[in-house]
Amino acid sequence: MHAKLSIVALSIVAAFAFSACGQKEEPKPVAAPGAPAAKPEVVVKLGHVAPMTGPQAHLGKDNENGAVLAVEELNAQGLEIGGAKIKFQLLAEDDAADPKQGAIVAQKLVDAKVNGVIGHLNSGTTIPASKLYADAGIPQISGSATNPKYTQQGFKTAFRVMANDVQQGKVLGEFAAKQGIKTVAVVDDRTAYGQGLADEFKKAAEAAGLKVVATEYTNDKATDFKAILTKIKSTKAELVFYGGMDAQGGPMAKQMKELGIKAKFLGGDGVCTPEFMKLGGEAAEGNYCSLPGMPLEKLAKGPEFKERFTKKFNADIQLYSPYVYDAVMVMADAMKRADSVESAKFLPAIGQTKYDGVTALIEFDAQGDLKGGAISIYQYKGGKLEYVETLGGTPVDVAKAEVKEAVAEVKDAAKAVAGAAAAVGKEVAAEAKDVAKSATEAGKDAVKAGAEAVKNAADATKAAVEKK
Amino acid sequence: MDIFLQQIVNGLVQGSIYALVALGYTMVYGIMGLINFAHGEVVMIGTLVTITVAGSLINAGMPVALAGMAGLGASMLICMALGWGLERIAYRPLRNAPRLTPLITAIGMSIVLQNLAMMIWGRNYLTFPPLLPKVNFELAGAHFTAIQVFIVVVSGGTMAGLLALIYRTKLGMAMRATAQNPAVASLMGVNINRVIAAAFVIGSALGALAGVMVGTYYEIAHYQMGFMLGLKAFTAAVLGGIGNLAGAMLGGVLLGIIEALGAGYIGDLTGGFLGSHYQDIFAFVVLIVVLMFKPSGLFGEKTGDRA
Numbered sequence: 001m002h003a004k005l006s007i008v009a010l011s012i013v014a015a016f017a018f019s020a021c022g023q024k025e026e027p028k029p030v031a032a033p034g035a036p037a038a039k040p041e042v043v044v045k046l047g048h049v050a051p052m053t054g055p056q057a058h059l060g061k062d063n064e065n066g067a068v069l070a071v072e073e074l075n076a077q078g079l080e081i082g083g084a085k086i087k088f089q090l091l092a093e094d095d096a097a098d099p100k101q102g103a104i105v106a107q108k109l110v111d112a113k114v115n116g117v118i119g120h121l122n123s124g125t126t127i128p129a130s131k132l133y134a135d136a137g138i139p140q141i142s143g144s145a146t147n148p149k150y151t152q153q154g155f156k157t158a159f160r161v162m163a164n165d166v167q168q169g170k171v172l173g174e175f176a177a178k179q180g181i182k183t184v185a186v187v188d189d190r191t192a193y194g195q196g197l198a199d200e201f202k203k204a205a206e207a208a209g210l211k212v213v214a215t216e217y218t219n220d221k222a223t224d225f226k227a228i229l230t231k232i233k234s235t236k237a238e239l240v241f242y243g244g245m246d247a248q249g250g251p252m253a254k255q256m257k258e259l260g261i262k263a264k265f266l267g268g269d270g271v272c273t274p275e276f277m278k279l280g281g282e283a284a285e286g287n288y289c290s291l292p293g294m295p296l297e298k299l300a301k302g303p304e305f306k307e308r309f310t311k312k313f314n315a316d317i318q319l320y321s322p323y324v325y326d327a328v329m330v331m332a333d334a335m336k337r338a339d340s341v342e343s344a345k346f347l348p349a350i351g352q353t354k355y356d357g358v359t360a361l362i363e364f365d366a367q368g369d370l371k372g373g374a375i376s377i378y379q380y381k382g383g384k385l386e387y388v389e390t391l392g393g394t395p396v397d398v399a400k401a402e403v404k405e406a407v408a409e410v411k412d413a414a415k416a417v418a419g420a421a422a423a424v425g426k427e428v429a430a431e432a433k434d435v436a437k438s439a440t441e442a443g444k445d446a447v448k449a450g451a452e453a454v455k456n457a458a459d460a461t462k463a464a465v466e467k468k
Numbered sequence: 469m470d471i472f473l474q475q476i477v478n479g480l481v482q483g484s485i486y487a488l489v490a491l492g493y494t495m496v497y498g499i500m501g502l503i504n505f506a507h508g509e510v511v512m513i514g515t516l517v518t519i520t521v522a523g524s525l526i527n528a529g530m531p532v533a534l535a536g537m538a539g540l541g542a543s544m545l546i547c548m549a550l551g552w553g554l555e556r557i558a559y560r561p562l563r564n565a566p567r568l569t570p571l572i573t574a575i576g577m578s579i580v581l582q583n584l585a586m587m588i589w590g591r592n593y594l595t596f597p598p599l600l601p602k603v604n605f606e607l608a609g610a611h612f613t614a615i616q617v618f619i620v621v622v623s624g625g626t627m628a629g630l631l632a633l634i635y636r637t638k639l640g641m642a643m644r645a646t647a648q649n650p651a652v653a654s655l656m657g658v659n660i661n662r663v664i665a666a667a668f669v670i671g672s673a674l675g676a677l678a679g680v681m682v683g684t685y686y687e688i689a690h691y692q693m694g695f696m697l698g699l700k701a702f703t704a705a706v707l708g709g710i711g712n713l714a715g716a717m718l719g720g721v722l723l724g725i726i727e728a729l730g731a732g733y734i735g736d737l738t739g740g741f742l743g744s745h746y747q748d749i750f751a752f753v754v755l756i757v758v759l760m761f762k763p764s765g766l767f768g769e770k771t772g773d774r775a
């Protein structure tokens with residue numbers, strides 16, 4: 001009886017699997033009416049994985065919305081790659097933030113022969129899934145998995161468009177020290193993300209001279225934290241750092257207040273959400289959190305993206321949707337540059353990405369990490385996340401590099417000048433150096449201007465020398 | 469010492485919530501030997517209905533206390549209807565089926581209800597309107613709130629009321645008779661269908677009450693909140709002796725306190741080898757030890773005396 005049942009079940013599953021297989025090999029030529037020379041249409045399958053059920057379902061839906069928006073915009077553009085009209089199709093899967101489920105749906109996507117994968121949301125599900133994608137040669141870009149391990153496994157297929165937790169933990173640790181905190185209690189939710197972030201924070205905090213007086217743990221489904229908070233209370237820590245998500249962080253902040261704990265609360269991107277403030281209520285007020293990247297309002301394409309997003313979904317951006325949107329765009333961009341939608345062909349192109357996205361200028365290092373990811377600190381103020389400052393990351397690094405380049409240009413120019421005309425050149429070179437000095441101080445724009453001035457001066461000198 | 473006291477308070481409140489939910493499990497099990505895994509979801513729906521009703525009444529300008537009562541009333545009514553519906557649709561047709569079948573149906577109903585709630589209330593966390601004033605007390609170094617006192621009192625009172633119902637009323641007598649032997653009870657003129665339906669309806673009303681307590685305490689709700697709560701409450705019911713009302717109460721409180729103490733002291737006891745995320749070890753080690761020596765739980769009685 002059981003055997004019969006399972007055979008029936010198997011055959012149903014098989015039927016579904018075959019029908020799914022049948023659908024996908026469809027570079028189906030669509031004859032547009034009235035246009036006899038219609039180009040063939042190729043369907044590009046992009047897998048997207050995030051928790052659509054469970055305590056983080058609100059974040060998963062947000063991610064999926066980001067991907068849906070990107071795919072719709074791409075399809076509206078009517079891209080042509082490799083001589084065929086491209087239609088992107090999103091295969092959205094649910095991993096329930098569970099590593100086991102993550103691997104199962106990853107296998108499902110591999111079997112469906114997707115061209116690329118966007119996701120997963122959690123580091124805990126992304127890391128085990130990344131092996132399956134790597135084995136199948138499917139490129140994967142996560143918009144939110146921040147655990148450093150994800151890209152350290154040596155998979156050529158793994159990329160992320162967000163700063164990792166080494167960077168974030170470091171900034172948070174230094175930030176805590178800057179606030180004059182001396183003792184800190186660290187709590188994490190034992191997920192790859194929470195644990196990784198808490199460990200990096202601890203390292204940075206200890207390096208900055210803070211004392212970690214308690215290390216406690218919870219899980220990503222808990223609602224009651226009074227037992228561990230009572231223990232933390234006895235250590236008289238001045239700050240509670242939480243490595244985990246908003247669904248636990250909010251109630252935790254609230255329960256701290258109920259227990260009469262006066263310590264401040266600090267967390268990473270997982271708690272830097274409107275949801276956290278809703279759940280934490282008054283207890284959230286005045287505390288800080290961090291987010292990789294810059295605030296949307298400060299980015300050139302940010303406000304406009306926000307408008308498009310809210311108009312389409314009639315919902316606020318929770319957290320990662322802009323990053324997921326960028327991840328889809330980066331993948332499409334790589335396909336365009338490689339002029340192919342085949343995983344093996346456009347994969348190398350992802351590594352060479354230089355894409356001006358909503359969240360940042362996206363470039364990857366050799367590991368697949370975002371180059372020079374910035375971290376911004378926010379404060380919960382009046383029921384809103386208020387931007388405080390941006391630490392580390394792209395803006396500074398890029399500026400530094402540009403200043404260096406400009407200085408080098410100035411030097412070269414000065415050298416050329418000096419070589420071309422000893423007499424006239426000396427004065428100009430001296431001037432150029434002065435210009436360069438002040439320019440370096442003033443910043444990259446000034447330096448560039450200086451360099452140009454010097455160049456002009458050099459040209460003028462050359463001309464003058466030649467005339468003489 | 470004040471930490472110890474605080475942990476006891478934490479555990480007592482958490483345990484009272486477990487106990488209130490466990491009463492629903494144990495009542496149904498006592499009468500028909502079915503573990504109603506969908507009970508945690510009934511609790512969840514009780515919380516979410518209260519949010520919708522009380523929240524919109526408060527927004528409409530009704531006094532908070534009145535809106536809270538209305539919310540509680542509405543959620544109890546809806547949960548009672550839900551409990552009745554579950555029994556009628558999912559369990560009654562399977563009453564004579566092998567024991568495994570209704571169990572799997574119960575798990576299935578739990579998933580159905582979760583997804584139904586997700587479709588109605590969405591995936592986001594909902595904030596529960598503050599129904600009780602926030603008053604903080606401090607006693608010998610332990611902090612507690614008016615809500616916590618309220619929860620312990622309501623939980624104790626409910627159990628007393630339920631015991632009175634089972635042992636002092638005609639319906640209670642019919643329930644005990646059905647628990648002992650449904651066939652004989654029906655020969656004696658007891659309408660078994662009605663008795664079992666009543667058990668589900670009363671259990672679900674208690675679930676709604678528990679849901680409101682959970683909501684008031686944590687002030688958040690989510691369509692999956694019932695699962696873990698249900699599992700813990702089920703554990704509490706087994707610990708106390710499933711089928712026994714006082715056992716459910718004791719098991720719940722015991723489980724809550726063991727968990728709190730476990731989380732508070734496990735790190736110190738093992739020299740930091742085991743962290744506070746192993747708090748459940750304590751609860752389950754106690755459960756296993758109790759079941760080894762008393763397989764029917766602390767207060768477990770012979771099946772004949774189940775209520």
